[in-house]
Amino acid sequence: MSRTKKRTGGVTMDHVAREAGVSLMTVSRVMNNVPGVKDSTREAVMGAVKALGYSPNAAARSLARNGAGRIGLLYSNPSAGYLSQFLVGALDGAQTSGALLVIEKCDTSSDSESAAIGRLIAGGVAGVILPAPHAESDRAIAALREAGVVAIAVGTGHPRPDTHAVRMDDFAAATEMTRHLIELGHRRIGFIKGAVNQTASVERLLGFETEIRRAEPPADPLVEPGDFTYRSGFEAAERLLTLDDPPTAIFASNDDMAAGALAAAHRRGLDVPGDLSVAGFDDTPLATAVWPELTTIRQPVARMAEAALRLVLQESRDQSRRDARSLIDQLLPHQLIVRASTGQVPGNS
């Protein structure tokens, strides 16, 4: 008992097959949801799987599939909260769908990005998931395309004409948040923009502006630049709050900046939401870590990562069969989360 057999500790397909009284191949079919297995057989196999606690060996699978099912993920360093959520989602999806994730890090420099993409391609991935900043790099996408690797952009504002995309409707979400503020009676509303090189920033701004124009009586937008960092949010909020006629609400393009705005408000002795409402975007862990908790838009980051994984897997499979590729643009639902940081406009109750 104590002597560790070389065994990996593992139940293999063979064991399952024997237990279920079928051949190894049948088990494989069941595990991969291949049609053409009698229901009764399928159930028997499932039973054996449960009984033995079998779980397929990802390494063997990836090997046998000869790289199909190996997919790459490129990341640099977006907001830390975003990254871990994203990784978790991707990891989850990988486990579920039996894919093998190859994760590559790079910084934002174009060289580093190219190098990482090169490594991914050399590693023989069938597809690559490109989260927000990289999804907008022409070079990266061109390199991938040339190598015949499926690329999928996650979290961009627009879909590109040359890549599949998984994203949320940033425009609509910004619209909803703005409406929420307007319904609370706010008319002077500050908006803090996100990093200019990301199309999602643009969509959020457009959504805000569009909804502002719909307000009746008319609302008054005050737009300040920002770059998705806490500090830029803080500074933008300082600028907004030192105006002669400061806004009664601030809508930041992400939670980090909203947290910065919160800090700026507190620093000036303003009560949130008594004197000023603050809204964020993304619903990162930070949103519930600050006080008061942020009203924000829940972006289903983990689900987007998972969807991206599934999509890239499916596409890479399809691509090898036929060449009929239509671009997919999958939109995941967002949600307005109202918490304690937004309230009625001051002096309105």
Added chain:
Amino acid sequence: MSRTKKRTGGVTMDHVAREAGVSLMTVSRVMNNVPGVKDSTREAVMGAVKALGYSPNAAARSLARNGAGRIGLLYSNPSAGYLSQFLVGALDGAQTSGALLVIEKCDTSSDSESAAIGRLIAGGVAGVILPAPHAESDRAIAALREAGVVAIAVGTGHPRPDTHAVRMDDFAAATEMTRHLIELGHRRIGFIKGAVNQTASVERLLGFETEIRRAEPPADPLVEPGDFTYRSGFEAAERLLTLDDPPTAIFASNDDMAAGALAAAHRRGLDVPGDLSVAGFDDTPLATAVWPELTTIRQPVARMAEAALRLVLQESRDQSRRDARSLIDQLLPHQLIVRASTGQVPGNS
């Protein structure tokens, strides 16, 4: 060219061997740094590897090694910043050392933890990395031990008598930070404790108290409970700042709580560091995201994860050979990072 060959896109060992004019096995030896290869041969192989851009296929490797080299990582949801740094470090290490990481998520409930450990064991891992909260779960460690899986605790306060550990010296680090504050002239210093179920919290507190007692003239500690969340830091700071004789400096057991303290100070109209110094711990991304940037202790999270990976790999290899296991306790260096949030005691200049 356009037709995708079934090829994984990959250069295999076979190609390298042919290029270098040696056998496949020799290449394997070189790749694994196995002794007993003539230097000239080794160089020839390395040359071929470079020339062809070969990189070994982790899946095949893991498969052939029959699970050795497959190592598990359990995580729940510590501070988001911590997680991504940790994952990145582990992922990096895995790539370098050719290990295959199996990442399992669980929440903090004991059941969920057991289930995750079970999955890991069933997956045939040779070792498991247990970051902070799980590293202190007797059940988890017992289960792993029973399955003959090497466990390694990361980021605990003490080493346990039954597990290898990779950690930093929390006690010494807290001591240094406290000394830093004392040297700035602070004598009334607030301390915000971390979650009570983590031994690192205790070490940090002890380090603080020890250094306080050394101060000349004597210093005055004010200890408040906290649980590593932003909110608990905010609340603890509120309590400290509403005292009749409030502290001139607050040392929080992590950056999240320090950020909370910062918010509380701003809310009361205090200038940091003019009126109040605030210090954190960990140097998570948050530390530089807030304003002013936090003086903190840099905990080499990524390096710790990498070290843990290496250690668990090596141990699992050794264990299968002999049974002579001595417990390893690897201490990684930390660093006091002085930024803008701490300064001379008010009215001292």
Added chain:
DNA sequence: GGGCTTTTTAATAGCGCTAACATCATTTTG
């Protein structure tokens, strides 16, 4: 330089899984 150990290299057999083809039962049909 023969017999011997010591390096160093080559050959073979899997690791757990899947793709492609082969083999059986069942139907369906001329």
Added chain:
DNA sequence: CAAAATGATGTTAGCGCTATTAAAAAGCCC
């Protein structure tokens, strides 16, 4: 009722790599 068309399952041959064993080359003694 034989022949072809379906299912449903079993067989075989690898995927890229590492252990293990066998073989060859190189050193060493007297």
